[in-house]
Amino acid sequence: MCGIIGINSNKSVSATIINSLKKLEYRGYDSAGIATLSNGFINEIKSEGRVENLEKNSSVQNMEGNIGIGHVRWATHGLPNSINAHPHSSQNVSVVHNGIIENSTLLKKFLVSKGHKFKSQTDTEVIVHLITENLKTENIVNSIKKTLKALHGSFALGIIFKDQPDLIVGARRGSPLAVGYGPNENYLGSDSYALKSMTNKITYLNDGEFCVIKKDHVEFFNEDGTKINKKVLELSSEDEKYDKGDYKHFMAKEIEEQPITLKNGIKEYIDSANNDINIYNIPWKKNEISSITLIGCGTAYHSCLMAKYWFEELTSLDVNVDIASEFRYRKNRFKKDTLYVFVSQSGETADTYAALDLCKKNGMKTCSVVNVIESSIARDSEFVLPIHCGIEIGVASTKAFLGQILILYILALKLALVRGDLEKKDLSKKLKDLKELPKLVEKTLQTDNKIQNVSSTFNEAKGSMFLGRGFSYPIALEGALKLKELSYVHAEGYPAGEMKHGPLALIEEGMPVVVLAPRDTYYKKTISNMQEVIARGAKVLLITNKSSDEIISENIWETIEVESTNEDLLPFLLTIPLQKLAYYSALKKGLDIDKPRNLAKSVTVE
Ligand code: M6R
Numbered sequence: 184m185c186g187i188i189g190i191n192s193n194k195s196v197s198a199t200i201i202n203s204l205k206k207l208e209y210r211g212y213d214s215a216g217i218a219t220l221s222n223g224f225i226n227e228i229k230s231e232g233r234v235e236n237l238e239k240n241s242s243v244q245n246m247e248g249n250i251g252i253g254h255v256r257w258a259t260h261g262l263p264n265s266i267n268a269h270p271h272s273s274q275n276v277s278v279v280h281n282g283i284i285e286n287s288t289l290l291k292k293f294l295v296s297k298g299h300k301f302k303s304q305t306d307t308e309v310i311v312h313l314i315t316e317n318l319k320t321e322n323i324v325n326s327i328k329k330t331l332k333a334l335h336g337s338f339a340l341g342i343i344f345k346d347q348p349d350l351i352v353g354a355r356r357g358s359p360l361a362v363g364y365g366p367n368e369n370y371l372g373s374d375s376y377a378l379k380s381m382t383n384k385i386t387y388l389n390d391g392e393f394c395v396i397k398k399d400h401v402e403f404f405n406e407d408g409t410k411i412n413k414k415v416l417e418l419s420s421e422d423e424k425y426d427k428g429d430y431k432h433f434m435a436k437e438i439e440e441q442p443i444t445l446k447n448g449i450k451e452y453i454d455s456a457n458n459d460i461n462i463y464n465i466p467w468k469k470n471e472i473s474s475i476t477l478i479g480c481g482t483a484y485h486s487c488l489m490a491k492y493w494f495e496e497l498t499s500l501d502v503n504v505d506i507a508s509e510f511r512y513r514k515n516r517f518k519k520d521t522l523y524v525f526v527s528q529s530g531e532t533a534d535t536y537a538a539l540d541l542c543k544k545n546g547m548k549t550c551s552v553v554n555v556i557e558s559s560i561a562r563d564s565e566f567v568l569p570i571h572c573g574i575e576i577g578v579a580s581t582k583a584f585l586g587q588i589l590i591l592y593i594l595a596l597k598l599a600l601v602r603g604d605l606e607k608k609d610l611s612k613k614l615k616d617l618k619e620l621p622k623l624v625e626k627t628l629q630t631d632n633k634i635q636n637v638s639s640t641f642n643e644a645k646g647s648m649f650l651g652r653g654f655s656y657p658i659a660l661e662g663a664l665k666l667k668e669l670s671y672v673h674a675e676g677y678p679a680g681e682m683k684h685g686p687l688a689l690i691e692e693g694m695p696v697v698v699l700a701p702r703d704t705y706y707k708k709t710i711s712n713m714q715e716v717i718a719r720g721a722k723v724l725l726i727t728n729k730s731s732d733e734i735i736s737e738n739i740w741e742t743i744e745v746e747s748t749n750e751d752l753l754p755f756l757l758t759i760p761l762q763k764l765a766y767y768s769a770l771k772k773g774l775d776i777d778k779p780r781n782l783a784k785s786v787t788v789e
Contacts, residue, residue, distance in 0.1 A: 184257040184783040185269070185281035186210035187360070189341040189351040189371030190250065190381075191398050197246040199381070200253040204234045207377045209576060209784035210281070211257030214268035218277040218343065219248025225277045225345055229268035250348060252341040252371075254279035257783040260287070261304030271308045273299075273315045275345045280307040281373060282337035282358040283788050290333065310340065318344075327352055327393055328408040337533065337788065339388075341371050354393035358787050359531050359559050362386045362394055362401055364415060369396045373787075374531065375418055375557050383418045387562065418557060425574045432776040434577035434669075438762050439628060442621040444572040444582045445755070448589040449618060451571055458611050460597040466566055467548055469601045472522045474501035478510055478538050479526035480786065482580040482664065483587060486526050486552075488657035489754055490591035496751070497599040507534035508789065510541075517545040525551040526591070528575055528583035529785040530558020537789065539564055552590050554583050568594060577777045578784045579668050581762050584661065585624075585755060592617075592751065616749045623746040627759045630743055634760055637724055637741050638767035640695050641666060646673035648689070649761070650716070651699035652680055652709045658754050659699050662761030668779055669769035679712035692720035697761070701728045701745075701753040710736050726760055728753060 186207025190196040200217050208215075215237040216229030228243050230236040234255060237243055254269035260283070261267035270277045284290070287306035290313060295301070299312040313333060317326035323344065337357025344350060353360055353371040363370035363378035363385055371394075372378040375385045388394060391406040392413075403413045430436040454461040475494060477487035487504045494502040507525075511534060523542045527535045530553040539560055542549050551564035554572055561567045570586035596613060599605035605613075641647050647666065651659035660676035667674045677686055679698065690696070696716050700709040714736055717723055722740040728747045745756035769776045 184210045184785055184787045186255040186373045186377065187252070187279045187281055187339055187341045187371065188254075188373070188377055189252045189279075189343070189353065189396065190368060191349065191351050191370075191396050192249050192368035193398060194249060195247060196249055196251045197243060200251050201234060201238050201243065202380065203372065203377045204237070204253045204255050206380070207255050207373060208234055209578070210373060210787065211255045211783045212778050213258045213263030214256045214265060215254065216268040216270050217243065217246065217251060217253040218270040218272060219246055219251035220343055220345065220348060221248040223345060225272050225274075225343065227270055227272050227277060229265045229270070231263065231265045231268065250343060250351065252277060252279045252343055252351065257788075259283050259788060260306040267303045267305050269307060271303060271305065271311045273311050275318060276311055276314045277343050278307060278311045278314070279341040280310060281339040281787060282356075284309060284334055284338065285336035286334070310334065310338075314342065323347065323350070323352070324395070324404065324408055327354065328404075331356070331393065331406070339373060349397050351396040352393060353388065353396060355388040356390050357533065360388045362388065362396060364401070368398055369401055371396055376555070379418075385416050385418055386413045387416070387559075425576065432577065434579055434581060434766055434776050437575055437577050437582045438759070438766065440573070441582050441585045441628070441759070442625045444570075444586045445589055445621040445624060447571040448586060448593070449621070452590070452593045453614055453617065455614075458607060458614065460593055460600065462568070462594065462597045467522065471520060472500065472548070473520045474503065474518070475522045475524060476503040476505060477524045477526060477591070478505045478507050478535060480507050480532050480534055482584050482661060483526040483528060483532070483535070485657045485661040485664070486584060486587035486591060487524075488660065489588050489654070490595065492654050492657070493592050493595040493751060494598075497595045498602060498604045500598065500602075505538075507532065507538040511537045517542070517547055519546070522548045522550060524594075525549065525560055525564060526587050527551065527558070527560050528554045528570070528580055528587070530555040530560040531785050531787050532560070533787050533789045536560055536563075552587055552594075554586065576784070578779055578782050579665055579765065585758060588754065613749070613751065616752060620748065620752055620755060623748055623756060624759065627745045627756045630745070630760060631763065633741060633743055634763045635767045638764055639771055640722065641674075641764065642670055642672060642768050642772055644672070644693070644695050646675065646689070647695040647697065648686065649674060649676045649697045649699070650679040650682065650709070650712060652678060652705035652712070654703060654750065654754050655699035655701060655705070655709070655757060658757045658761065659697070661758065662697060662764070665762055665765035666768060668782065669765045669776060670772060670774065671780070672768070679709050682712060682715065687715065687719065690716050690719040690721050694721050695724060696721040697724045697726060697764070699726050699757050701757060702730050702732065703750045703753060707735075726757055728756065
């Protein structure tokens with residue numbers, strides 16, 4: 184993951200680089216660093232932890248230089264300390280890198296044999312020495328070309344040179360990189376978001392391309408060093424402002440924003456006037472598709488799993504779901520009548536992007552459900568369905584999850600309708616319920632005290648389980664992921680019916696178990712599974728929906744009731760208490776809720 188910034192200007196750049204690094208922190212927050220060029224010297228300052236640590240360093244505040252690069256790191260090779268922080272520099276060259284160099288050990292051996300001395304444990308440092316070595320015999324463009332050719336793996340690079348006061352090199356393979364254009368200055372950044380406070384004129388590099396950024400113009404090259412022309416895109420000039428407001432954490436704010444996420448999605452996609460769904464421009468004929476494969480990672484994968492239940496219920500399509508990091512290396516049977524759907528909040532997740540790329544290379548139909556519409560996944564898929572939930576800052580995905588499942592549900596309805604699997608009158612009823620959903624989520628968000636009370640039990644236990652059947656199973660997985668990600672306690676999501684095939688052995692006296700048992704088709708079956716865990720000593724937190732019928736079980740530790748709606752839509756409501764459970768557990772432990780340890784918001788390495 185890691186975030187990169189570069190600025191070539193005619194005024195001092197360090198303060199602007201620091202501000203951009205703050206925007207890039209969602210990509211990594213293990214360490215931060217900056218290098219500038221002044222009076223023919225490369226100055227480099229790095230610090231462990233957040234950008235604010237770097238900013239506090241008095242030398243950064245006095246750092247001179249009109250050209251510079253900066254980096255926030257998510258550690259891959261080597262501990263997250265200041266030595267391994269980027270930039271990495273030799274006397275001649277300084278480099279920031281996002282990605283992984285897979286042949287770094289071999290390259291290091293070669294470079295050591297040539298007399299190069301290494302300071303860090305990173306893979307990145309080989310790039311510095313390789314460029315330095317190649318510069319002995321080549322000019323800048325050829326040394327870069329030669330270096331890139333020798334690297335295996337993925338990278339987005341920003342490079343400055345001691346002897347080049349008006350030049351930054353950027354290069355991309357696998358990891359995203361953008362160039363921005365300003366008045367008498369130009370920029371390099373991991374994404375347009377980092378550049379937005381400076382410019383809305385952007386060029387995205389494609390895989391294999393590199394660029395030379397001067398103050399007054401930018402040149403682009405393909406892998407073999409041939410000059411190419413690239414388009415300048417003009418993005419919306421609004422620099423989306425997003426702060427915590429009165430909330431303690433972005434995550435708390437983002438949980439509360441979910442009714443708005445749903446309202447936005449519904450407004451965008453529901454065509455109330457025609458009792459239809461506002462997805463009219465699908466580029467494939469209905470009989471061209473007989474199956475659908477949904478692909479994502481982490482929470483986005485759970486959205487895909489959720490969607491499988493809806494697509495199977497509503498349409499006649501065959502439905503497959505895959506984890507992107509598995510899909511990309513399997514021997515897939517690509518079939519022309521399959522639609523591949525990629526789900527991603529950031530639109531930059533390396534594995535999801537690679538899966539999309541693979542499908543495109545095999546001539547498949549591709550569609551993406553993304554939040555960041557300027558992202559690589561959105562740009563490179565044939566058809567894009569934006570989530571419209573606004574910026575999500577908390578590393579633990581909340582509003583984007585609800586946004587993703589909303590759009591996937593709407594897509595399932597649309598495909599069901601155009602394929603003749605769903606009648607207009609049935610659609611009308613479903614749309615009516617859907618329009619009520621934001622209000623129900625708002626009400627469910629008010630269930631707070633009970634969740635706060637039970638959260639300590641989850642923190643103090645050795646581990647916990649989250650069980651559900653049918654529509655509730657993907658939500659159980661998501662609830663467990665949220666708890667482990669935020670509270671650093673072991674939590675396992677399981678289909679309730681699978682417990683007796685092994686995991687039941689884990690249940691012991693007092694173990695907290697969340698059982699999702701809304702009054703749906705699976706209710707009675709799930710309640711039976713719940714009784715099986717209660718009988719073995721589990722402390723069950725039952726999450727169900729409000730009903731006039733009494734709950735058919737005894738010895739339940741605690742019960743939380745969400746609002747009621749039709750069976751399809753209950754997963755949206757069940758998600759809310761699970762997000763809050765994870766939030767309060769982490770809050771009670773005093774953990775860094777918006778930036779959990781070892782993680783990053785955008786996972787741009789595989
Ligand atoms: O940006 P993406 O949706 O592609 O990210 C995928 C996962 O990395 C992400 O959902 C991750 O699992 C979240 N931290 C979970 O809360």
